[in-house]
Amino acid sequence: MSYKLRLSLLILVDSLIVLLSIYFSYWLLIPTSQIVPTAILVSSIALFFSHHIFAHIFKLYKRAWSYASIKELSAIFSAVTLSIAVLAVIQLIGFQTLYTRTLLVTWMLHILLIGASRFSWRVYRDTKFKVDKDKKRTLIVGAGNGGTLVARQLMNSEKSELRPVAFIDDDSKKQGLEIMDIPVLGRLEWLQSVVEQKNIEHIIIAIPSLSKQQLNDIFSRCAETKVKTQIMPSVEDIMSGKVSVNEIRDVQVEDLLGREPVKLDTEKIGNKLTGETIMVTGAGGSIGSEVCRQIIKFNPKKLVLLGHGENSIYDIEMELRPKYPNIELETEIADVQDRERIMGAVGKHQPHVIYHAAAHKHVPLMERNPHEAIKNNVIGTKNVAEAADQSGVYSFVMISTDKAVNPTSVMGASKRIAEMIVQHMDMVSNTKFVAVRFGNVLGSRGSVIPLFKKQIEAGGPVTVTHPDMTRYFMTIPEASRLVLQAGAIAKGGETFVLDMGEPVKIVDLAKNLIRLSGFTEEEIGIKYAGIRPGEKLFEELLGDNEVHKEQIYPKIYRGKTPPVNVNVIYELVENFYYMRADDVRESVLDIAHFKVESLKELAVNN
Numbered sequence: 001m002s003y004k005l006r007l008s009l010l011i012l013v014d015s016l017i018v019l020l021s022i023y024f025s026y027w028l029l030i031p032t033s034q035i036v037p038t039a040i041l042v043s044s045i046a047l048f049f050s051h052h053i054f055a056h057i058f059k060l061y062k063r064a065w066s067y068a069s070i071k072e073l074s075a076i077f078s079a080v081t082l083s084i085a086v087l088a089v090i091q092l093i094g095f096q097t098l099y100t101r102t103l104l105v106t107w108m109l110h111i112l113l114i115g116a117s118r119f120s121w122r123v124y125r126d127t128k129f130k131v132d133k134d135k136k137r138t139l140i141v142g143a144g145n146g147g148t149l150v151a152r153q154l155m156n157s158e159k160s161e162l163r164p165v166a167f168i169d170d171d172s173k174k175q176g177l178e179i180m181d182i183p184v185l186g187r188l189e190w191l192q193s194v195v196e197q198k199n200i201e202h203i204i205i206a207i208p209s210l211s212k213q214q215l216n217d218i219f220s221r222c223a224e225t226k227v228k229t230q231i232m233p234s235v236e237d238i239m240s241g242k243v244s245v246n247e248i249r250d251v252q253v254e255d256l257l258g259r260e261p262v263k264l265d266t267e268k269i270g271n272k273l274t275g276e277t278i279m280v281t282g283a284g285g286s287i288g289s290e291v292c293r294q295i296i297k298f299n300p301k302k303l304v305l306l307g308h309g310e311n312s313i314y315d316i317e318m319e320l321r322p323k324y325p326n327i328e329l330e331t332e333i334a335d336v337q338d339r340e341r342i343m344g345a346v347g348k349h350q351p352h353v354i355y356h357a358a359a360h361k362h363v364p365l366m367e368r369n370p371h372e373a374i375k376n377n378v379i380g381t382k383n384v385a386e387a388a389d390q391s392g393v394y395s396f397v398m399i400s401t402d403k404a405v406n407p408t409s410v411m412g413a414s415k416r417i418a419e420m421i422v423q424h425m426d427m428v429s430n431t432k433f434v435a436v437r438f439g440n441v442l443g444s445r446g447s448v449i450p451l452f453k454k455q456i457e458a459g460g461p462v463t464v465t466h467p468d469m470t471r472y473f474m475t476i477p478e479a480s481r482l483v484l485q486a487g488a489i490a491k492g493g494e495t496f497v498l499d500m501g502e503p504v505k506i507v508d509l510a511k512n513l514i515r516l517s518g519f520t521e522e523e524i525g526i527k528y529a530g531i532r533p534g535e536k537l538f539e540e541l542l543g544d545n546e547v548h549k550e551q552i553y554p555k556i557y558r559g560k561t562p563p564v565n566v567n568v569i570y571e572l573v574e575n576f577y578y579m580r581a582d583d584v585r586e587s588v589l590d591i592a593h594f595k596v597e598s599l600k601e602l603a604v605n606n
Contacts, residue, residue, distance in 0.1 A: 007061050010060070010061050011052070011061070013117050014051060014052070014055060014060075014114065014117075015048065015052075017110065017113040017114055017117065018044070018047050018048050018051050018110070019044055019048070020109070020113070021047075021106045021109040021110045021113065022040070022043055022044050022047055022106050023040065023044070024105075024109060025102045025103075025105035025106040025109060026040055026099075026102055028105060029101050029102050029105060030099075030102065039091075039095055039099070042090065042094060042095075043087055043090075043091065043099075046086065046087050046090045047083060047084070047086075047087045047106070050082070050083040050086040050087060051079070051080070051083040051110075053083075054078070054079040054080075054082045054083050055079050057079070058075040058076075058078055058079045059075065060075060060076065060079055060114075060118075072118065073115065073119075076111065076114050076115050076118065077111065079114075080107060080110045080111050080114060081107065083110070084103055084106060084107045084110070087103065087106075088103055091103075135160070135161055135162055135163035136161055136162050136163065136201040136202045137163060137165045137198060137199055137200055137201050137202070138154065138162040138163055138164045138165060138200070138201070138202040138203070138204060139164075139165070139166050139167075139168060139191075139194060139195060139198065139200045139202070139203050139204070139227075140164055140166070140167050140168070140182075140203075140204050140206050141167075141168045141169075141188065141191070141203060141204065141205045141206060141207065141218060141222070142167070142168075142169055142205065142206040142207035143167040143168075143169035143171070143174045143177075143179055143184045144169070144171075144206075144207065146206040146207055146208045146209075146232055147167055147169070147179075147206040147207070148179055148180070149206075149232075150164075150204055150206040150232055150248065151164045151167075151179065151180055151182055152180065155180065162202050162204075164182050165182065165198055165200070166182060166183055166184075166185045166194060166198050166200070167179060167182055167183065167184040167185065168184070168185060168186060168187065168188055168190070168191055168194060169184055169187070169188075170187050170188055175187075185198070188218065188221060189221075191221050191222065191225065192221075192224060192225055195225045195227055200225070200227055201227065201228075202227065202228055202229075202230070203222050203225070203227050203228070203229040203230070204229075204230050204231070204232065204248055205218055205219070205222070205229065205230070205231045205232070205251070206231075206232045207232075208232055208233060212255070212256070215231070215251075215255055215256065216256045219251055219255075219256060223515045226520070228518065229251060230248050230249060230250055230251065231248070231249060231250075231251050231255065232248055232249075233249070250516065251516055252516070253449060253509065253512055253513055253516060256512055265485065265488060265489070266298075268485075268488040268489065269298060269484050269485060269487075269488040270298050271488070272352075272353060272394075272395070272487060272488050273295055273298040273299075273300050273353065273484075274298050274299050274300065275299070275300065275301050276300050276301055276351075276352035276353065277300065277301055277302040277303075277304065277349055277350060277351045277352055278295050278300045278302070278303050278304065278351055278352065278353050278354075278355070279303075279304040279306060279345075279346065279349060279351035279353070279354045279355070280292050280295070280303070280304070280305060280306065280354075280355045280357060281306045281307070281336055281354065281355070281356050281357055281358040281384055282306075282307055282336075282356070282357035282358030282359065283305035283306055283307045283312075283313060283316055283357070284305070284307040284309050284311075284312025284313045284315065284316055285307070285312065285357055285358070286476055287357050287399055287476065287479060287480060287483075288307065288355075288357035288358070289312070289315075289316045289319075290476045290477060290479070290480040291355050291357060291480045291483055291484070292305060292316055292320065293319075293320070293480070294477070294480045294481060294483075294484055295355075295484065296320055296323075296324050296327060299327065300327060301327075301328065302327070302328040302329075302330060302349070303320075303327060303328070303329055303330070304330045304331075304332060304345075304349050304351060305317060305329065305330070305331045305332070306331075306332040306334055306345060306358075307332075307333065307334075307358065308333070308334065308335045308336070308358070310333050313331050313333060314331075317329060317331050330349065332345045332349075335380075336358045336376065336379075336380030336381070336383055336384055337375050337376060337379055337380050337383070338383075339383045342383045342384055342387050343383075343386075343387045343390065345387075346384070346387035346388060346390075346391045346393070347387070347390070347391050350391055350392075350393075351391075351393055352393065352394045352395075353393065353394060353395050353396075353397065353487060354384065354388050354393055354395075354396045354397070355397050355399070355483060355487070356381060356384050356385075356396065356397065356398040356399060357399045357483075358376070358380055358384070359376060359377050359380070359381075359399070359415065359418075360372060360373055360376045360377055360411065360414075361401065361411060362411065363403065363409045363411045363412070363532070363535060364532050364533065366409065366410045366411035366414065367409055367410050367411070367532075367533045367585070368581075369581075370410045370581050370584040370585045370588065371576065371577070371581065371584055373410045373411055373414040373588070374414060374572070374573070374576050374584060374588065377411070377414035377415055377417075377418050378414050378417050378418055378421070378569070378572075378573065378588075379573055381398060381418040381421055381422065382418075382421050382573065384396075385398075385421060385422060385425045385433065386425070388425075388429075388431050388433075389425060389428075389429040389430075389431050392430065392431070393431050394431065394432065395431065395432040395433075395434070395487055395490060396422070396425070396431055396432065396433045396434070397434055397435075397436060397483060397486060397487040397490070398418065398419070398422050398433070398434070398435045398436070399435075399436055399483060400415050400418065400419055400435045400436060400437040400438075400495070401415050401437060401438070401439075402437060402438065402439045402472060403415060403536075404416035404418075404419055404437060404592070405437075406593070407589065407592050407593075408535070408536050408589075409533075409535065409536075410584075410585050410588055410589070412592070413588040413589045413591070413592035414588055416592040417569055417572075417588060417591055417592055418435075419435045419437075419495060420564045420566065420569060420591075421566070421569060422434070422435050423435075423493055423495075423564050424564050424566040424569075426492045426493040427493065432490050432491065432492040433492060433493065434486060434487070434490040434492065434493065434494045434495070434496060435494070435495045435496070436482060436483050436486045436495075436496045437495055437496065437497050437559070438472070438474055438479050438482060438497070438498050439471060439472025439473060439474060439503075448471075448506065448509070449509070449513065451463075452509070452510055452513045453513065453517070456513060456514060456517045456519065456524055457517075459524070460519075460523070460524035460525045461524060461525035461526055461527040462510045462513070462514065462524060462525070462526050462527070463526075463527050463528075463529045464506050464507050464510050464526055464527070464528055464529070465506070465528070465529055465530060465531050465532060465535065466506075466528060466530065466531050466537060467505075467507050467528060468505070468537055469505070469506045469507075469531070469535075469537050469538070470503035470504060470505050470506065470537070470538045471503060471504060471506060471538075472503050472504070473504055473509075474498065478498075482496070482498050482556070485556065486556070489556075494558050494559065495558070495559035496556055496557070496558060496559070497556070497557045497558075497559055498556055498557075503538060507526065510526055511526070514526075565594070568591055569591060572587060572588070572591060
C-alpha cells in the first residue's frame, strides 16, 4: 500500500470514528427532545479538526502499526485526550455549559475505536506469522531485554527461518512466566531436557553482557545438545556501532577464547597521536593493519603505511582512504632490511611515532631459514630503530612476542635480540624505545585457527602437535590497542606485557572449532603430530629476571630490563652471512640466553 493511499484511508477511518463517537454519546445520554442540533454540529466540527491536528502532532498517521506497542498506545491516548479537552473549552465558551457525561463517553469511544483500528493491524500481522510449521523451533537462552528483543525480531520477521518456542533463564523471578506468549521453562542446567521435550532445532544465546568465561560455559552446555547455536552481539559491538542488537550470528572462536576487553586511556593515546605524523612498518600484516585502523581513529595529521608487500599495503590503503578522506595517507613500499631505503623514508616523513610491526613470525619456517630471521627481525629492527634515532622520532614501539621469553626457536631468539637492540637504543638515544610483548593472536595470518578451519573443511583430521600444548591468546583488535596504550604510557626502555589470563590448550581450541563448525570429534577427528623443532609445550610472557609484579595500567605489566651486550649482537649482524644455518641457529639462541660474550666463541666458517 502506498503512503498516500494509507494516509487517506487512516484519515477517512478517523473521521468516521470522530463523528460516530460524538453522535452516539449524545444519542445515548441526552433525550431526543433536549438535543440541541447546533451543539452537536459545533462539537462535531470542533472534535473533527482538533483530532486531526493532534493526530498530526503525535504522528498517528506515520507510525508502523504492524509493530505497535505501548509507545503507540500512549500517542493515541494523548491525541484523543487533548482533542476532547479542546472540545470542552469550546463548549464552555460557545454554550456556557459543559456536557460532562457526553464528553466522557465520547472520550472512551474515541480511544476504544481509534485503538482498535490501529492495533488490528498488529493483531492481523501477528496472527498471520504466528504459526509457521516450516520454521525451526528455537530456544532463546536469556529472557531479559536481549532475549525479548530477539524473540520480537524473529516473530515479526517474514524472512526469518526461526520460530521462538521457549526461553531458558537462571533468574528465579522469571521461572514460569510467559513473555510474548513464549514460556520461560527453567534454568540453564535444564537446557538438555528442554531441548528434548520441545524438539528444539536451534538455540540463540541472547545475553549481550556475558563475560567470555560465562559465554564459554553456556556454549559448552549448548554444544552438548548438538543443536546449532548462535549468539546476539556483545555489548562492546553494539555500543561501538559495529552491529545492531538484533543481528544474530554464529559463535566465533574469538568469543570463547578472547579475553575481556581492556579499557584504554583514550585521552593519553590521543595526546600522542592526534595531529601528528605516525608511521607503521609492516602495515599490511595482520597486526600492522589493525594498528593502522586503531591509530586513524585518533585523527593523526598523516599516517604512513610502510610495508614490503605491495598488495597488502594497497588493501589497507583502499580500506582506510574512503573512510577517512580528511587524513593524509602515504604509502611506502620498502623492505626494512634495506637500510638506505628505511633511512630515506623515515627522514622524508619525520614521524612523531613509529610502530614497528614488520617481522617474520612463523616458527617452523624460521627454523629452516635462520638467516632470513636475522635479516628481517634483527637487522630490520636495527635499521628502523637507528632511522628513528637519526630523525629525532619521539617514540618507537616494537611489537614482540611471548616466544622471545626463554626462546627455544630461531624466531623467538631473533625477536629477543630485537628487544635487546630496542633496549640499547633507548639508553643511547633521545627517542623513547619500548617493546610490547603478547601471545598468539586469534585469526592472524599463519595462526593455528585458519589452519584448523581448512582441515575441518577438508573433512579432517585436525592436526595438533601435543595434547598438553598450551598458548596464550588474544584478539587482533585487543593486541593492537595494547600497542597504542603502551606507546602512550611509555617512559623508555620498557617491555610491556598484557595479563593474558589463563593459557588455553591447543587441543581444546581444536575441539571448539570442530563444534563451532557443526561437527563432532567423531566426524572430524584429532591427530597428534608431535612437537616441531623450536616449539615449546607452553609459552611464558616474562622471564624470572624480568618480572615487575605490580600493574602499571589495568591488565598491563612492565618487564625489567636485563643487561644487554650489544657488541656481540652487532658482531653477529656483521658476520652471520658467512655462517652455516646450524651455526646461526646456535648463535642466536646463545645470544638470547646471554650465553655468549663475543663472536669469537661462535662457530664461524669464513
